[in-house]
Amino acid sequence: MMASPLRLLLIEDFEDDALIVLRELRRGGYDVTCTRVETAEALERALDTGPWDAIIADYALPRFDALAAFSLVQKRGLDIPFLIVSGQIGEDTAVAAMRAGVHDFLLKDRLGRLGPAVARELREAALRTERRKMQEQLLLSDRLASLGLLAASVAHEINNPLASLMANLEFVLNPDEGDGPVQASSLPAEQQQALRDCHLCAVRIRDIVRDIKVFSRTDDKQRGPLDVHRVLDSSLRMAWNHIFHRARIVKDYAAHAPVLGNEAPLGQVFLNLLVNAAQAIPEGHTTPQEIRVVTRQEGTSHVRVEIHDTGRGIPPELQDRIFDPFFTTKPAGVGTGLGLAICRRLVDELGGELGVKSALGQGTVFHLRLPTAHDVNGPRNSFTQG
């Protein structure tokens, strides 16, 4: 069996005792990297430089003790398996330590069970972390869902007065015809210009409201034929603030079949991928940087969408992990690590596929395969919507 790596923080003053602990852990199948500390200050420094997989503390040290060490770890909100090893002490001391939340308490003359005890605590800590992450993700998706609802109702409320505003502006500017270039010949030129500016602003508001509706998720379950280019354009407009000072956008659209899906989730997928692409490109570059959006028809059954960037690329060893929830290489406040996890789930739900190809230092391509709506009435009549 291969030894599993273990980053151990050992709080122990006796070299000999430390060696015994290490020997037991190696016997238990661990490849231990150990830092040994004896004082509170040294412990603080070591905690600063973590991460640690486990902490083992001698119960009584000349200048420090295990329970004080444990409360330091707890104060930092760290959930690291913490085991106490000690010589002769009473049962009530052990009970008190366990009550305080220490994970296990072992006697120095019975260290045979140290390996299995550490293994168990590592498993439990991993489970706790997993549970915590799931809970956070649930909370977040709840919040996103209610934000979406709120946005949808705001957009809806804005639509009616906006429609009337635009109709009136168009009437003043263009009293005779419904469509065509706006003119208001009876008004002085500056006033005409002011009204035309108002009309442009209203058009802009209408586009923003339309984009918000794309991203609010009220009709998630409904699927219909979608113009993938319209959704892409809407996402490009939303991502514009992230993109324009880093890269130019190149559109290479050649797909023609409508895809089967729903605008809100698909728009969110494109937006996440575009923002990631922008964030992979450093600001203030000198060489020309590019984000290229490509669509292609794949037979009648699929549309392929690719989002290329000329950013920093993804190291091969990370390419599997980037889709994991909470995996991020970005500083807190910039990245949550949820973007790609959400993308993958949404694309799965649409019956599509999402993958990545990347070369370090050269750029990245995220590619999607989306089923078209053609099959619904096409030769395979047995196709049913899920």
Ligand SMILES: Nc1ncnc2c1ncn2[C@@H]1O[C@H](COP(=O)(O)OP(=O)(O)O)[C@@H](O)[C@H]1O
């Ligand atoms: N286009 C890209 N170029 C380089 N790295 C990327 C790209 N897209 C995603 N990544 C990497 O994948 C990680 C996870 O992305 P994501 O799930 O969207 O979370 P976040 O953007 O919040 O970090 C990013 O932190 C980054 O390291």
Ligand SMILES: [Mg+2]
């Ligand atoms: Mg992201």
